[in-house]
Amino acid sequence: MIRYALRCDKGHDFESWFRNSTGFEAMRDANQIACAECGSTRVDRALMAPAVPSEKARLSEPQNSALEKLRQHVEKNSDYVGLSFAEEARAMHDGDRPTRAIHGEARPEDARKLIEDGVPIAPLPFIPRQKSN
Incomplete structure (x- = not known):
């Protein structure tokens, strides 16, 4: 499973899980992914960064x-x-x-x-x- 940050053509951001990148692309191309806010099916992946804590952050935990x-x-x-x-x-x-x-x-x-x-x-x-x- 893979989680993608998504953005519709109206600029709304949301996220969803997919089996893999091929599964996302197939659903997108078939207009099966809709914006959670406006319902638009013109959706693509948004830029995202992995949530990996730095060594400093882990060492500074309470x-x-x-x-x-x-x-x-x-x-x-x-x-x-x-x-x-x-x-x-x-x-x-x-x-x-x-x-x-x-x-x-x-x-x-x-x-x-x-x-x-x-x-x-x-x-x-x-x-x-x-x-x-």
Whole structure:
């Protein structure tokens, strides 16, 4: 699906979704697209820019959301073990290492195996800030 900004011959702007650009062109050529304001079927695509947030905009988002508070709590109260998460969690569960709060990264199949084996883990709703070890 693709969304186009559209403009009729009277200068009215509106938007609509299409299967693809060929689908838009076929509907336009068959006069099947009408202006939402005046009903004109003389419609074409309008100039549009993609809505991609800049890195600066993403970094300047408010840092007081519930998700950010959860991230701060996890980072403050647990050790980041990176890609060693599955190994560390299993070793603590088996009693081979002292128990402590950890967070890190695991491949989906490793996480699934931990859950199947009764190791208490949970996915986090954010990507760790630290890079893998």
